Amino acid sequence: MTPTLSLRQVEAVAPDAAPDLTDMANAVRMLAVAGVEAAKSGHPGMPMGMADVATVLFTRVMRLDPSRPDWPDRDRFVLSAGHGSMLQYALHHLLGYADMPIEELKRFRQLGAKAAGHPEYGHALGIETTTGPLGQGITTAVGMALAERHLNARFGDALVDHRTYVIAGDGCLMEGISQEAIDLAGQLRLARLVVLWDDNGISIDGPTRLSTRTDQAARFAASDWAVETVDAYDHEAIEAALTRAQASDRPTLIACRSVIGYGAPTKAGTCGVHGAPLGAEEAQGAAQALGWDSPPFTVPDDIRDAWRAVAEAGRGHREAWERRLAAHPARADFQRVMAAEPEVAEALAAYRQELVATRPKMATRKASQLVLGVVNATTDLTVGGSADLTHSNLTQTKGMEVLDAGDYAGRYIHYGIREHAMAAVMNGLAVHGGIIPYGGTFLVFSDYARGAIRLSALMGVRVIHVLTHDSIGLGEDGPTHQPVEHLAMLRATPNLHVFRPADAVETAECWELALTDTATPSALCLSRQDLPTLRRDADFNRSAAGAYILRETAGPRDATLLATGSEVALAVEAAERLATEGVAVAVVSMPCWDLFARQPAANRALVLGAAPRIGVEAAVRFGWDRWLGDQGAFIGMEGFGASGPAADLYRHFGITVDAIMAAVRARVAHA
């Protein structure tokens, strides 16, 4: 299947014919080659191999309006094999996306270029989600396709009637997360999801037979997908498969038998063309083999016109949709949902007053469920779920119907035991728009979801992770289930709110912050064990400052205790008992470090105080020194936990009121 000059035999005899799909695909292909050559860096193999498939998809099937890349009812395209980014940039250029002129393609992979190394959400127009880490795109696409069905169930075909297309490579299908995606998509019968697999038999190390013998068609079929196989250069076959996919009642895999680096005279079909420029000679040879005689970055006008005509057709689809929207009785409601601004402040304020009045003793996971009861009754934007720990995470609230193939209007997703897919699907729900997703698992299993949590932070999307059982306080399940380093791990991640509320009031405050920050995902770390209500005031959302003085001293402080979550109550009790000894100890609750770090330095200094500081958290010290200062001490974990009842563990690891008191006394005596 090595390409030769014969690739363009037909056109060669009729050079003046109107541009056909092959011409249009070659424009994509050669722009990709040129971009990688200019950058001296990048991945030409995938764009060259899949240019025809992408061209058929974008010209014959997809509905996009490049002049309005955010049109809500557009089809979604996800380049799960994100290293092939030049494929997408070339398409965007040819379709006339405003931010992708030829100059940007020439600046591929340069600092600040729209044509970044991998497609980045929010960086260039029309990039639906950030890809590059393999398997994320296909799984995020499941979320997009699910969002479409959910909103369709609410608003009908007139307003919500689009499809989600994915190009995925062997890498995406080898990553475990893809299995979670496939299984979920089959379960949810996401018939509007189509995955085009770049089946080129090559991965970076060589032929895929080095590392896999899986029959992918059988694998997808096992999860109830429709499966098609096509020649990646047979335009009619590709279109026919896509047409059948549109009519399917199940998600569809289209295995596209392709040649990596299609057109490259000596490197096509080898791993050498995956991730390195072709080199001038090979690039020229490819042009020749493909019958492409324009210089790099140049596209003949007729081919350019043919691509622009596709864009025009897309504009027509968008305008027709806008007419439907304008006349639709649910117009205002649809626009409200797509704006996704939850109006929960009033209800949560009232609820916090109730909490201060009743001062319940409960686990913060339970407090979270009660807050969610208020939230889910107040706004219809939230879609919750859990990775098979519903009754532990307490993520489902009264009247919340299950969202599944039988009822896409439901608002609760059984994600199964698939933490990674849950996080990536939530990314898809969020970037699709119209939904605020939250999902639960144990804090320790945020490990499994790291890849997708990081992407939500990088993209800056509002996804809320409900991470319960947040310390040794979970007890008997032991060290495999007890997070000790996870707070640090999450806090180290840029643009991620890590909340660890101390009581029910703070839980409500943190939820409000998570729901209203549209550009930052949140991790709510919640206790399994009961905690007293410490707060006596609720008018002001004190968690918004990240840390605040929960208990101040009458006179000068002898020491300041800094604590989070379940350990704040220990700090308060220690402070109260020390007060009877005449030792003046303030207690600072720190539910969210990153918000505190953004406070003015003077405010931070006032909160932290000049007295010796002692941090208390049932986790490792890593990261705490920032707040403790040179004179600081820390009471927490020094290693992994153990299996046993929670109270025994706190004693065993020395995280007790007595230990705090002793540490304060030592500090005060020393000062």
Place this chain on the structure above:
Amino acid sequence: MTPTLSLRQVEAVAPDAAPDLTDMANAVRMLAVAGVEAAKSGHPGMPMGMADVATVLFTRVMRLDPSRPDWPDRDRFVLSAGHGSMLQYALHHLLGYADMPIEELKRFRQLGAKAAGHPEYGHALGIETTTGPLGQGITTAVGMALAERHLNARFGDALVDHRTYVIAGDGCLMEGISQEAIDLAGQLRLARLVVLWDDNGISIDGPTRLSTRTDQAARFAASDWAVETVDAYDHEAIEAALTRAQASDRPTLIACRSVIGYGAPTKAGTCGVHGAPLGAEEAQGAAQALGWDSPPFTVPDDIRDAWRAVAEAGRGHREAWERRLAAHPARADFQRVMAAEPEVAEALAAYRQELVATRPKMATRKASQLVLGVVNATTDLTVGGSADLTHSNLTQTKGMEVLDAGDYAGRYIHYGIREHAMAAVMNGLAVHGGIIPYGGTFLVFSDYARGAIRLSALMGVRVIHVLTHDSIGLGEDGPTHQPVEHLAMLRATPNLHVFRPADAVETAECWELALTDTATPSALCLSRQDLPTLRRDADFNRSAAGAYILRETAGPRDATLLATGSEVALAVEAAERLATEGVAVAVVSMPCWDLFARQPAANRALVLGAAPRIGVEAAVRFGWDRWLGDQGAFIGMEGFGASGPAADLYRHFGITVDAIMAAVRARVAHA
């Protein structure tokens, strides 16, 4: 399939019959019930459902000697569904493992009990690997089965001839890592791996149909597994399937159609029996239904004897093997390999001298490959690999043959694009014994492997992660590929060496430390970009102290620069240029924080010095304050990276010699 009194009808008419497999299984079942009842915590459903399968496996098939749980040629058993730990503790008790008397079962889940919440490697005898986080067990078992084939290829059937058995639940099969495991096991034709799937149709949230419709038999078959389906209470069928599995040339899945909580009169077959004690009444009802009339924690002598006979048979197998070993010409070599003490010190010392003499400029990933060339030629214990980034991670060395189904004696594994499985398989290779595994991926994709990396740290096994492309220095691939929080994330993990060597000499030192610490896994974080050789001495492994003074000042220090990896060269250059201005700056290289943290406080104080300190690392500050002190400053990343050439990125993010000099000047002026 709800069990009733009729379960024991046959036995009821012949009460004096010798104990059969049902009796033996019921002993397991009722011990598990009793343990959970006593703990008031735990998971009775799985042990009750799978007791018969486990009993057939342990009595009819497996070769274990409870008196010598570490006998090298024993069969391996992995309870991938680790929450069912009481199943294994009950088996161990009945088989007479020395550390599992009835008192331990009574202390199930109490602090310090051998019968911990989940099976913990190194905590109780005969636990081959720590399980609980789902999907880890089945994947670690792939590593064990591969280790067996590898050592068999080297030492033959007389010494290495065992099998690996896994009990996995629906959760294990839903986790994405299981797909990576299945695909790899099929690819590697691990015919001695048998997975017994507890196919009970129930997960925590309810019926598995809530979240999956995957045909597991078809899924495994798609990856070239043999598949069997049996009734989980039909002993003959189970044994027959296991016998066929032993003859298969492929790994085998045995789907065991089971009833969760088998025997519980009202709760069997429901999710209510998964993770909570039965309660006294239901437990009594189960005993009645099963015809079990002994009190809790009591096992009739005849049943106990039957189990002890199994143990005796196992002792026979072990003794026969020991006789074979004693007479075997390769005995000493086999023992040397199983001891797994690599004798690389001399070769590495010589190599370091060579480096100091030649002072090459090279990326630390390249330096790592050269070190590995020395290591792999000096010891035969190492088995390397990469998650499809061999030529980026530089993990393969000359003459290293591929380890696959065609040549199990090879020493290089193409793990495919499966970072999580790679890490878990390496755990399996390590706990099996006789192998020191290392494997490569990009540092940023350690995210995908977190679940298994954490387990290696918790178990304390020697697994070496080669994590290249360790900062924005990788350049154009952009923020999805540029780690900024990963050093912090890994450093926060207890019992994990995080090495970030500054040059080729430190790389060799860190490799030596990683290879020789048998109780701690290592992450070697290596640069893509070239770095100068900074070290001029090589006699002493200075990295062993974690941090050391690379450049000292003649007189008192004006400032101390603390740096790691690729930024140490920047610090040295800044110090040298500042010296010409009369500013005395020491440079401390910190290749391994956790080793430095273990140094005596006085040593640490001497290294860090009293002068103002400035940290330099192309990563987030999180964790650095511990070393910087109140007067400290930090030059690094404040958020995610960007796509562009590396040099542009360093300038853009202000990680430059000039920036370091400016920071020092500001500190010195201030002091």
